[in-house]
Amino acid sequence: MDPKPHFETLARYNRWANRRLYEVAAQLSDAQFREDRGAFFGSVRGTLNHILVADRVWLERIEGEGPKPSSLDEILHDGFAGLRTAREAEDERILRVLAATPAERFESVLSYRSMAGTPHELPFAQIVTHIFNHQTHHRGQAHTLLSQFGLDAPSIDFVYFLLETK
Incomplete structure (x- = not known):
């Protein structure tokens, strides 16, 4: 099986889920956007911001160019509007x-170096899988935070994407 179409589907799902979450x-x-609620990234x-940082770290490793954040908790965009615009651009970049x-x-x-400079080698397909798995993990955290604020957090399961876009 050619894995490329599978990863392209995951990239489209990723964009869809991010759009729904950001809506x-x-x-x-x-104040709510900034409020520390005790989540891993507060x-x-x-x-x-962490999801965006991680995507940029991995895409720089894959492409060998592009923005390279200095830490995993770096705040790339202080306000929501700028972060949303950057997220949409990053999803298109993926x-x-x-x-x-x-x-x-x-x-x-x-072959890549960790944020601490340690050299590593992993199968490319597993790296791409990690990128999407990582986003899903942290989108789940953001989903919980939105629910804690009393908002109707969206359904962002992969199966709903498949049913909506088939």
Whole structure:
């Protein structure tokens, strides 16, 4: 099986889920967006910034270029509007990177350095899987935070994406 179409589907799902989550997060006041609720990255602001940071770290490793955040808790965008715009652009970047990736690269190994500078090698397909799994994990945290504010957090399960877009 050629894994490329599968990863392109995950990238489209990723964009869909992020859009749905951000639509609800847009209902937060600025104070709510910033409020530390005891989540791993504190707030909705911290959690959504972390997802963007991690995507940029991995895409820089994959492409060998692009923004390279200095820490996993870096706040790239202080306000919601700028963060939302950056998220939409990053989702499009993920789609472009996967579209430009030759199918055989999914069978290769990616050599990279961790944030601490430690060298690692992992199968490229597993790295791409990690990117999407990581987003799902932290979107779940953001989803919980939105629910804690009394907002109607959206259904963002993969199966709903498949049913809606088939």
